[in-house]
Amino acid sequence: MKKIEAIIRTExxxxxxxxxxxxxxxxxxxxxxxxxxxxxxxFAELVRGQKVIPSLLSKVKIEMVVKDEEVEELVELIQVTSLTGEVGDGKIFISPIEDVIRIRTNERGQDAL
Ligand SMILES: Nc1ncnc2c1ncn2[C@@H]1O[C@H](COP(=O)(O)OP(=O)(O)OP(=O)(O)O)[C@@H](O)[C@H]1O
Ligand SMILES: [Mg+2]
Incomplete structure (x- = not known):
């Protein structure tokens, strides 16, 4: 299993x-x-060498834990849907997940997704 964390534009x-x-x-x-x-x-434009305090921008983070074989399709879906081509479109991080537990049923692993 993998966790997809996508930071995208709120809109x-x-x-x-x-x-x-x-x-x-x-x-x-x-x-x-x-x-x-x-x-x-x-900042949309950065002058080389200019030192300014970074500005925090509001974004949305989506987290999805999915089967390994589902990662590519979902990453593509998020990427295609979130693209404007301008700076600030966001970023997608993928990391391994060890286990999942569905609280109601006590299922574990992929069955619990
Ligand atoms: N290396 C990083 N680690 C953690 N969070 C990040 C990282 N890079 C970007 N982010 C998060 O993703 C958001 C969007 O980043 P952004 O799309 O501006 O990345 P970028 O690398 O500057 O790409 P671009 O050049 O397309 O703007 C940021 O506001 C921040 O929340
Ligand atoms: Mg950027």
Whole structure:
């Protein structure tokens, strides 16, 4: 199993949810509002050598724990849906997940997703 953490533009969240709803398989997700900055330190244009305090921009973070074989399709869905081509489109992190427990049934691992 893998965890997909996608930090995207807030206004793209509805599009991602809609795209997910069209998939055959239903997936759970967690969404939170986050503050952060990337390479431009929160500014659209950075003058080389200029030193400014980074500016925290509001984004949305989507977390999904999925089967290994589902990662690529979901990453592509999130990427295509979240793309504008401008700086600040966001980032997707993928990390391994050791185990999952569905509290209600005590199922573990992939069966609990
Ligand atoms: N290396 C990182 N570690 C943790 N969070 C990050 C990292 N890079 C970006 N983020 C998060 O992702 C958000 C969007 O980043 P952003 O899309 O600006 O990345 P970027 O590398 O600057 O790419 P771009 O050049 O397309 O703007 C940031 O506001 C921050 O919350
Ligand atoms: Mg950036």
């Amino acid at each position: 793209k969240l509805e599009d991602v949810k809609r795209a997910l709803s069209h998939m055959e398989q239903n997936h759970g997700m967690t969404v939170c509002q986050v503050l952060g900055f990337g390479k431009q330190h929160g």
